[in-house]
Amino acid sequence: MTTVLVTGASGTIGSRLVHDLAAAGHDVRAAVRTAGRAAALGDLAALAVVADLDDPAAVDRAVAGCDQVVLIAANSERQVRQELTVIDAAERHGVAHLIKLSVGGPAPDAPLVLARDHYQAEQRLRAAGVPATVVRPGYVMQNLLQFAAWIEPDGTWRLPFGDGAMAMVDAVDVAAALAVLVESGPTTDQVWTGAESLTMSDAAGLLSEATGRTITYTDGDAEAFYQRYVADGHEPRYARDITVLYDQVVRAGWVAAVAPDLARVLGRAPRTFARFAAEHAAEFTAATPSRSR
Ligand SMILES: NC(=O)c1ccc[n+]([C@@H]2O[C@H](COP(=O)([O-])OP(=O)(O)OC[C@H]3O[C@@H](n4cnc5c(N)ncnc54)[C@H](OP(=O)(O)O)[C@@H]3O)[C@@H](O)[C@H]2O)c1
Structure with missing residues (x-):
C-alpha cells in the first residue's frame, strides 16, 4: 500500500483519481482547499485533508509521510507559487515519486500564460531532483x-x-492512467490524448x-x-x-x-x-x- 497525496482533489481529474486510488487499495490523502470542499469527494469525503496550496505549513503537513504526490493545481496567478510550495515540501520530505499534471507546449515564450507557468514549475521540479513524471493531457x-x-x-x-x-481526452482516462503511474513509478514525460x-x-x-x-x-x-x-x-x-x-x-x-502514450499506459x-x-x-x-x- 502506498500513501499518496492528491492535490486538486475536488476537481475534474483529482476527484476521479481519488476514487481510482482508493479502489486500488492505496492510502489516499485527498487535499482540498477548505473542509467544505470535501463534499466533492462524495462517499470518500473522509479521505479529505485540508491543505490550501497558498498555505505552506498546511502543505508541509499534508506531504509529510507520503510516498507519492500527484500535483494538480488550478490555473491562476498563484499557480506557480502553489506548485513550488508542493515541490519544495516533496523535496524536504524525500517523496519517492511526484506526478505533475502539466500541459502541452510549456516554454518561457509560450503563447499561453498557463503554459509559461507550467514551464516554471517543471524547471523547479527538475532542479529539485524529486523522482518525477510529467503528464501533458490534451484538451479534456x-x-x-x-x-x-x-x-x-x-x-x-x-x-x-x-x-x-x-485530440480530446476524457478525464476518466486521465485519472485512470494517473493511478497506473502511481503503481508503476517514475517514467518519461507523458502526452495523453484521445x-x-x-x-x-x-x-x-x-x-x-x-x-x-x-x-x-x-x-x-x-x-x-x-x-x-x-x-x-x-x-x-x-x-x-x-x-x-x-x-x-x-x-x-x-x-x-x-x-500513443495513453493507450500504452491504460x-x-x-x-x-x-x-x-x-x-x-x-x-x-x-x-x-x-x-x-
Ligand atoms: N482541463 C484541461 O483541458 C487540462 C488539460 C491539460 C492540463 N490541465 C491542467 O490541469 C490542471 C487543472 O486540473 P483540472 O482540470 O482537474 O482543474 P479543476 O477541475 O479546475 O480543479 C482544480 C482544483 O484545484 C483546487 N484548488 C484551487 N485553488 C486551490 C487552493 N488555493 N488550494 C488548494 N486547492 C485549490 C480546486 O479546488 P476547489 O474545488 O475548491 O476550487 C480544484 O480541486 C491545471 O494545472 C491545468 O493546466 C488541464
Missing part, C-alpha cells in the same frame, strides 16, 4: 460541460475554435446524436467569447488565456495530433467522444441559456 472533454448552457434554443453553439481539430481528432462540428454532431437535439457548432468571435466567459465568473487573466487557446492555438491545429484504447456524449447527454439536453438575459 469535460471542459465542454461548462459551455452546455451556451447552446441557444435553436441549437446554435457559438465558440471561437474555428475548424481546428482537437484516439481521435475532432473538430467542434464533429463534436456537435456526436452530441446531436446522443441528445436527439440538433446542435450546430458555429465559429464565434474571440472578443465576444472573452466577454461572456468573464461574465460567467472566470478571472480575466484566465479568460484571456482560454480565449487565446481556442482562437489561436486550437484554430491553428496545434492540438490536433493523436499521441492497456486499452482511450474512451471516445461518442461515449462521453452518451454519458453526458442529459447535461447537453437540459442546459439552455436563460431567456431573460
Whole structure:
C-alpha cells in the first residue's frame, strides 16, 4: 500500500483519481482547499485533508509521510507559487515519486500564460531532483460541460475554435492512467490524448446524436467569447488565456495530433467522444441559456 497525496482533489481529474486510488487499495490523502470542499469527494469525503496550496505549513503537513504526490493545481496567478510550495515540501520530505499534471507546449515564450507557468514549475521540479513524471493531457472533454448552457434554443453553439481539430481526452482516462503511474513509478514525460481528432462540428454532431437535439457548432468571435466567459465568473487573466487557446492555438491545429502514450499506459484504447456524449447527454439536453438575459 502506498500513501499518496492528491492535490486538486475536488476537481475534474483529482476527484476521479481519488476514487481510482482508493479502489486500488492505496492510502489516499485527498487535499482540498477548505473542509467544505470535501463534499466533492462524495462517499470518500473522509479521505479529505485540508491543505490550501497558498498555505505552506498546511502543505508541509499534508506531504509529510507520503510516498507519492500527484500535483494538480488550478490555473491562476498563484499557480506557480502553489506548485513550488508542493515541490519544495516533496523535496524536504524525500517523496519517492511526484506526478505533475502539466500541459502541452510549456516554454518561457509560450503563447499561453498557463503554459509559461507550467514551464516554471517543471524547471523547479527538475532542479529539485524529486523522482518525477510529467503528464501533458490534451484538451479534456469535460471542459465542454461548462459551455452546455451556451447552446441557444435553436441549437446554435457559438465558440471561437474555428475548424481546428482537437485530440480530446476524457478525464476518466486521465485519472485512470494517473493511478497506473502511481503503481508503476517514475517514467518519461507523458502526452495523453484521445484516439481521435475532432473538430467542434464533429463534436456537435456526436452530441446531436446522443441528445436527439440538433446542435450546430458555429465559429464565434474571440472578443465576444472573452466577454461572456468573464461574465460567467472566470478571472480575466484566465479568460484571456482560454480565449487565446481556442482562437489561436486550437484554430491553428496545434492540438490536433493523436499521441500513443495513453493507450500504452491504460492497456486499452482511450474512451471516445461518442461515449462521453452518451454519458453526458442529459447535461447537453437540459442546459439552455436563460431567456431573460
Ligand atoms: N482541463 C484541461 O483541458 C487540462 C488539460 C491539460 C492540463 N490541465 C491542467 O490541469 C490542471 C487543472 O486540473 P483540472 O482540470 O482537474 O482543474 P479543476 O477541475 O479546475 O480543479 C482544480 C482544483 O484545484 C483546487 N484548488 C484551487 N485553488 C486551490 C487552493 N488555493 N488550494 C488548494 N486547492 C485549490 C480546486 O479546488 P476547489 O474545488 O475548491 O476550487 C480544484 O480541486 C491545471 O494545472 C491545468 O493546466 C488541464
